[in-house]
Amino acid sequence: MTAGRLARLEQAFRVACGELGHCAAAWLFVREVAEALGDAGVEGLRDELGRSYPVLDAVARRWFEGHRAPHVQPEGVVAACAGAARVLVVGLEAAHLDALVPLLPPDVRLGLVRSGSLEADWERVLANFGGRVEGADLGDFQRWAGARSALLTFAYGVHDGQAHVSPAWVRVSGPDVRAQFRALIAWDVLRAPTYVHPRWLVAVPLEDFSHVVGP
Amino acid sequence: MPPHDHHHHGRKGPPRKGPPRHHHHVPSSAITAFVDRPRIDALLAPWVPDAADRAFVVRCILGEGPAHHRGANFVLLALLGLLVEREGRAPGADPASVAVPLRLPPHLAEAREEEDAYPLAMPTRPIERLAARGTREFEAMVDCLTDGPPQHALANAAMLALLDALLAGDPPRGPER
Numbered sequence: 001m002t003a004g005r006l007a008r009l010e011q012a013f014r015v016a017c018g019e020l021g022h023c024a025a026a027w028l029f030v031r032e033v034a035e036a037l038g039d040a041g042v043e044g045l046r047d048e049l050g051r052s053y054p055v056l057d058a059v060a061r062r063w064f065e066g067h068r069a070p071h072v073q074p075e076g077v078v079a080a081c082a083g084a085a086r087v088l089v090v091g092l093e094a095a096h097l098d099a100l101v102p103l104l105p106p107d108v109r110l111g112l113v114r115s116g117s118l119e120a121d122w123e124r125v126l127a128n129f130g131g132r133v134e135g136a137d138l139g140d141f142q143r144w145a146g147a148r149s150a151l152l153t154f155a156y157g158v159h160d161g162q163a164h165v166s167p168a169w170v171r172v173s174g175p176d177v178r179a180q181f182r183a184l185i186a187w188d189v190l191r192a193p194t195y196v197h198p199r200w201l202v203a204v205p206l207e208d209f210s211h212v213v214g215p
Numbered sequence: 216m217p218p219h220d221h222h223h224h225g226r227k228g229p230p231r232k233g234p235p236r237h238h239h240h241v242p243s244s245a246i247t248a249f250v251d252r253p254r255i256d257a258l259l260a261p262w263v264p265d266a267a268d269r270a271f272v273v274r275c276i277l278g279e280g281p282a283h284h285r286g287a288n289f290v291l292l293a294l295l296g297l298l299v300e301r302e303g304r305a306p307g308a309d310p311a312s313v314a315v316p317l318r319l320p321p322h323l324a325e326a327r328e329e330e331d332a333y334p335l336a337m338p339t340r341p342i343e344r345l346a347a348r349g350t351r352e353f354e355a356m357v358d359c360l361t362d363g364p365p366q367h368a369l370a371n372a373a374m375l376a377l378l379d380a381l382l383a384g385d386p387p388r389g390p391e392r
Contacts, residue, residue, distance in 0.1 A: 083267050142323045146331040147271065179279050179365040180317050182271040210274060 010049055017053065018118035019125050021093035022200065023156065023189045026059035027070045034063065054194040054201070055156055062192060071191045074100040076213035077152065080185045084108060085148035088136060088181075090173075091166035092116060092125065093154045093189050101132055111136040111144050115168040117200050138171060145180035155186040156201055157193040158212060164194065164201040173208060188214025246286040250277050255289060255373075258296040259335065261306035262376045268334035272369055275333070280366035288370040295377035304380045309338035311348070315361050315372050337361055337372035338379035346390055 009029070016025035033041040042060050050057030059070075072095055081087050081104060088111040089097065101110060110133045114122040126135050136144055151173065155163035163186050178184065186209045194201075206212055256273045263269040276288050299306070314332035324330065339348070339357055346352040360371040 083265070140323060140326075142319050143326060145317060145319055147268070147317065147334050148331075175279065176364075179275045180319065182267065207278075210270065 009045070010052075013049060013053065013056070014118060017200075018116060018120035019092075020095075021091070021154065021189075022053065022055035023059065023070060023093050023154070024095040026053070026056040027095070029056065030059050030063050031068075039064070051196055052199070054196045054198040055190060057196050058157070058190055058192050058194045061195060070095055070189065071214075072096055072099045072189075074103055077185060077187050078103045080183055080211035080213055081108070081150050081152070083148065084150040084183065086111065086144050086146060087150045087152055088113065088141060088144040089133075090115075090151060090153040090169050092120070093187075094125075094128065096154065096187065096189050097129070097133070101129060109144075110134065111141070113138065113141050113168060113172060115171065117167060138168075141172060142177065142180060145177065147182055149181045150183035150185055151177075151181040152185040152187060155188045155212070155214070156190040156198060158186070158188045158206065158214060159193045161206050162203045163188070163206055163209070163212065164198045164203050167200075167202050170202055170204065178208075183211055184209045185211045185213060188212070243282040246282045250285055250289045251293070252277050254296075255292050258292060259373060259376075262308075262373075263335050265334065272333060272335045272373075275365040276370045276373060280364060284366045284370075288366065288373075292370070292373055292377070295374060295381070299377055299380050302381060304383060306376065306380045307383055309340045309379055311339045312336035313339055313357055313361065315365075315368050318362075318364070318368075333365065333369055333372075335369055335372050335376070337375050339375075341375055341378045341382050344382070344390060 013025060013029055016028060020028065029045065030042055033045050037044070042063055046057055046060035050060060074096065077100055085107070086109045087104065090113045092112065097112075104110065110129075112122075112126065112133050112135060114120075114135050115138050122135055126133055153165050153169045155165050157164055165186065173184065186206070191214060252273055255277060256269055259269055259272060263272055276292070277285050279285075314330075314336055317331045317333065318324075319327070319331075337357075337360060339353075342348075342353060342356050342360075346356055360375065361368050
């Protein structure tokens with residue numbers, strides 16, 4: 001893969017990370033590159049972008065281990081959300097949300113905190129859910145709090161008593177907020193530890209969550 | 216080191232009179248070790264029958280806030296639970312229970328149609344022994360018990376529930392002064 005092509009690919013990949021999520025973007029790019037250039041292309045993609053995008057690095061490794069798609073099983077999250085009237089999502093993983101949203105009862109309000117490490121057009125992100133998911137901001141997301149409310153985030157590997165999550169989770173899950181939501185849910189979307197230092201993410205103890213789904 | 220020498224901190228003279236002072240804080244892991252969540256979960260089941268609701272309440276009482284509150288909440292609730300068990304008192308619902316509200320930032324709470332509350336209500340019958348219902352004094356006591364962070368307010372509500380069970384068998388009485 002030439003330097004020019006990679007530079008263009010990185011720009012596109014960065015936008016995809018912002019608007020689809022690191023895991024969804026990584027699987028999309030790994031599969032597309034594999035289709036166009038085979039395993040050698042995936043190896044090149046990993047070599048060039050893996051250090052900057054650790055989730056992409058981990059997904060490429062999963063590819064070489066024989067996995068061909070992200071692990072998306074929302075049933076455990078649906079169970080953790082049982083009884084919730086509101087579910088507020090912190091962080092973004094489009095493939096996982098696409099699978100989860102239709103399984104939640106229609107009277108459950110769904111929200112997405114418009115905060116991420118990468119720039120995103122949140123209007124475009126929310127439009128993908130056809131009005132089913134509402135936007136919430138860091139300044140007022142506690143409007144979603146309640147005894148029938150759940151706070152959900154995505155974890156990128158769960159191991160050694162820790163989960164790597166979006167920094168937005170740390171902004172949101174302060175001591176005041178923790179007691180305002182009935183369920184604090186981590187959904188492991190990567191199913192593997194990252195091999196390189198997971199920049200973009202932050203490690204938090206598993207005790208931060210009332211439910212850890214996936215490992 | 217001679218016995219009790221650690222209480223003196225180099226102080227000369229005869230040993231201090233009265234109970235030994237407790238100077239040393241235990242590590243928080245020692246608190247984590249004795250806080251038995253399933254025990255309190257089982258204790259609160261009559262008041263919060265839904266398991267997920269109860270898990271939320273127990274987390275707020277024993278899993279959030281400073282470690283010393285978690286530990287103190289466990290000790291006091293477990294001891295009250297022992298008393299309820301020893302006295303053979305059956306927990307009963309207090310029709311005059313009050314909601315323990317979620318404390319949201321005021322500007323966000325105002326924007327909501329209705330106030331949300333935790334799934335454990337606080338019985339108020341025991342408070343009648345201290346102040347007549349409907350008085351300013353009674354209302355102030357209820358307010359004190361349900362205010363503050365949830366590790367206080369919910370622990371207070373749980374303790375009132377257990378106290379209500381303990382006192383329920385006694386004839387109703389007015390303020391005892």
